[in-house]
Amino acid sequence: MKQGDVPGQGTARGRGRVTVRAIAAETGLSIATVSRVINAQGQVSEDTRRRVHEAIDGLGGHAPATRPRLPKTGLPVLVRCPYKLSDYFGALVTAVAEALHTAGRQVMLDVGDSRVDVPVLRDLPTARATSGAILILPPEPAEDLRFLQTRRYPLVVVDPRTPVPRGVVSIASAxxxxxxxxxxxxxxxxxxxxxxxxxxxxxxxxxxxxxxxxxxxxxxxxxxxxxxxxxxxxxxxxxxxxxxxxxxxxxxxxxxxxxxxxxxxxxxxxxxxxxxxxxxxxxxxxxxxxxxxxxxxxxxxxxxxPLDEMGRIAVTMLVRLMERQALEALHLELATELIVRGSTGPVPVRS
Incomplete structure (x- = not known):
């Protein structure tokens, strides 16, 4: 049974809980968005909230049980982003850190462009200071990622800088x-x-x-x-x-x-x-x-x-790895959205 699936889904009102997956299919929303509504986490529009609850009513049940907040115990998760935290990188690190806090995990930050040439990855399996790592656009060679993989060290690469080795979990935009x-x-x-x-x-x-x-x-x-x-x-x-x-x-x-x-x-x-x-x-x-x-x-x-969603899903994938749970996919690409504003117009007519 998948996380969020609760036995007893029925077609008549009150027969049991509907699943997150069923609600997502009914509304056309992502599973992550449905989960945020049910768990009252993050910002969602009132229209999205209404659609989720209408889908629950229409499916003839009540909302899935919310997931308990994990206690903040154990070793922290390393979040490595060896770049200046402005714009893109700042938004990603914030999304990852907030998702880790929501999951009850402590955070150890390794950020800033002064950290780009500091070798840290090969020491992670033996340092015993972290429980896993989220690596954002890692500059390290694929051999370092493969080394961590062979040591069974849990890690997720966000927006890979180069192709990741086979079996290394990664997430990026399309x-x-x-x-x-x-x-x-x-x-x-x-x-x-x-x-x-x-x-x-x-x-x-x-x-x-x-x-x-x-x-x-x-x-x-x-x-x-x-x-x-x-x-x-x-x-x-x-x-x-x-x-x-x-x-x-x-x-x-x-x-x-x-x-x-x-x-x-x-x-x-x-x-x-x-x-x-x-x-x-x-x-x-x-x-x-x-x-x-x-x-x-x-x-x-x-x-x-979708930087916020990238951060949340990266954390979900890492937690599953740390808990030795299977992942449905090792490599995810999240859809992007074209935003048309005033800087584009018809081709100019030249005399």
Whole structure:
């Protein structure tokens, strides 16, 4: 029997408890969202709450029993994120830490870009200071992850930087699908010459997003022009540099899709330097739906990643590993959402 399933589900009112899975199927909501409503955890809209309770009534039962809060005992969970905690990373670490607190687990943080070259993983199985680890975009080589796996040390990788070894549990956003959707949006607006500014070439998320971009172009019968692809640190200065290069081409792009919102801001700045207006002269898109995407003029069209849900599910997977429970899947991709705002418009008409 799966967690959250309670015997006695019936079709007549009052015959027993319905299951979380049945409620999710009835409402079209995720199991995680249904669980949040039932356990009164996290923020959910009143409409979502109403749908869940109406589904429980319609299925002829009452809500599943809420899960007891675990006592805060035992060794803490290591949360390693060796990057500056701004925007994307800050939101992920917060989501993971809050989910661990909700699960009754203590947290040991190893964060900040000064920690990127500090070797910690190989000591984890013998240090006996932690019960498991959540590794966010780990910079360590696959051999270190494989070492932890062979020592049966519980770990979950969130947003892998490189492909994880077979059998290592991981969770990420659907990077390819998200990039495909945003490039498809630009194609629907009539754009055919579309630049793409990616992050680091060796990041899995960057290669996946480029793959999604190229797939959308291919579906439209377009060949990729290598001159329209740029790479670099996912920061504003990369967008500024790449934007200048792209917009100085004799046949400049009419739209530029970016690896993240920070790069997109740099591209917008490069356009302004050249007297170009967004989106009248140039459409620009970001990725992440970070706060900066809602602080630009115009607001950025972007792709929203479900960071809160990623954090919660990562914790759920880790707890199951620590309790030696089986997982239904070792690798999960969570759906992204295209958010259309003011930075994209129809392809400009050039005289």
């Amino acid at each position: 990077h390819t699908a998200g990039a495909r959707a945003v490039t498809g949006h630009l194609l629907d607006l009539g754009h055919r010459r579309i630049g793409f500014v990616s992050g680091f070439e060796d990041w899995l998320s960057g290669s996946d997003r480029l793959a999604g971009h190229l797939a959308a172009l291919s579906e439209a019968g377009l060949l990729s022009d290598p001159r329209l692809h740029h790479y670099g640190e996912p920061a504003i200065h990369t967008g500024l540099r790449a934007g200048r290069d792209l917009l100085d081409l004799p046949d400049r792009p009419t739209a530029i899709a970016c690896f993240n919102d920070k790069i997109a801001v740099g591209v917008v700045q490069a356009a302004a330097e050249r007297g170009l207006h967004v989106p009248t002269d140039l459409s620009v898109t970001g990725f992440d739906d970070s706060e900066i995407s809602r602080a630009t003029t115009p607001l950025l069209t972007t792709v929203r990643q």
